[in-house]
Amino acid sequence: MLTNRIINIIALITLVALLTIHYFVEIWWGWYIVIVLIFVTVKIYGSTHLSANFFVQSKCKGTTGIAITFDDGPIAEKTDRILNILQKHQTKATFFCIGSRVIAHPQLVEKIHKHGHLIGNHSYLHGKGFDLQPSAFMQQEIQLTDAAIEKVVGIRPRFFRPPFGVMNPALAKAITTTHHTTVGWSIRSFDTLIKKEEKLFNRVTKNLKAGDIILFHDYSETTIAILPRVIKHIEEIGLKIVSLEELLNENAYV
Numbered sequence: 001m002l003t004n005r006i007i008n009i010i011a012l013i014t015l016v017a018l019l020t021i022h023y024f025v026e027i028w029w030g031w032y033i034v035i036v037l038i039f040v041t042v043k044i045y046g047s048t049h050l051s052a053n054f055f056v057q058s059k060c061k062g063t064t065g066i067a068i069t070f071d072d073g074p075i076a077e078k079t080d081r082i083l084n085i086l087q088k089h090q091t092k093a094t095f096f097c098i099g100s101r102v103i104a105h106p107q108l109v110e111k112i113h114k115h116g117h118l119i120g121n122h123s124y125l126h127g128k129g130f131d132l133q134p135s136a137f138m139q140q141e142i143q144l145t146d147a148a149i150e151k152v153v154g155i156r157p158r159f160f161r162p163p164f165g166v167m168n169p170a171l172a173k174a175i176t177t178t179h180h181t182t183v184g185w186s187i188r189s190f191d192t193l194i195k196k197e198e199k200l201f202n203r204v205t206k207n208l209k210a211g212d213i214i215l216f217h218d219y220s221e222t223t224i225a226i227l228p229r230v231i232k233h234i235e236e237i238g239l240k241i242v243s244l245e246e247l248l249n250e251n252a253y254v
């Protein structure tokens with residue numbers, strides 16, 4: 001919240017200074033709009049860039065290894081195929097699961113856990129209006145998802161990834177209350193939009209370096225298609241795929 005507070009203070013001081021100057025001399029009224037526009041732009045940037053640590057501290061990178069993460073599952077006919085690929089290549093990943101989908105597919109969550117992968121919290125419904133909800137609603141979504149995961153595998157996640165990667169004061173408050181660690185990414189695959197395998201492979205691998213966290217989605221057929229190549233490529237360039245726990249040096253469960 002520190003960055004957000006600093007921006008609020010700077011905006012307030014600037015506005016008061018402008019009003020004071022305006023009291024003594026005539027100034028262009030557009031300066032007020034310029035200040036508001038800068039303020040809004042900075043806020044939007046802070047909300048959409050977790051690594052800016054604008055509202056809450058987020059972990060988006062480590063120092064060694066590469067961590068692979070999948071959001072929005074578990075999904076029938078998809079997550080299972082990802083698990084098979086990971087097993088074939090003896091690779092571990094983290095699945096940020098949606099609570100309602102955990103309830104719908106407990107057997108997949110069990111399989112994720114049994115195969116040695118980590119499970120994180122990715123809200124209960126992942127609704128489009130999530131970021132407009134009050135803090136208490138968000139807190140409830142996070143806690144319901146924790147409970148759903150705990151019911152299936154007996155462990156409570158510490159890692160939370162915000163739906164759509166968006167942060168705001170209400171969500172920051174909810175996360176602070178539930179004591180989760182916010183986890184972002186450093187390589188966003190955009191596999192929800194990119195349908196061409198070559199394009200997706202190049203986007204994910206072109207700037208890959210030690211400490212990166214890759215963001216994929218369970219439901220992307222393109223991701224499923226390129227996953228074996230991505231795993232091989234990481235090995236070929238001398239990097240090691242590690243668990244998110246190892247990469248962040250933090251326990252995934254409470």
Ligand SMILES: [Zn+2]
Pocket residue numbers: 071072122126162163164
């Ligand atoms: Zn998501």
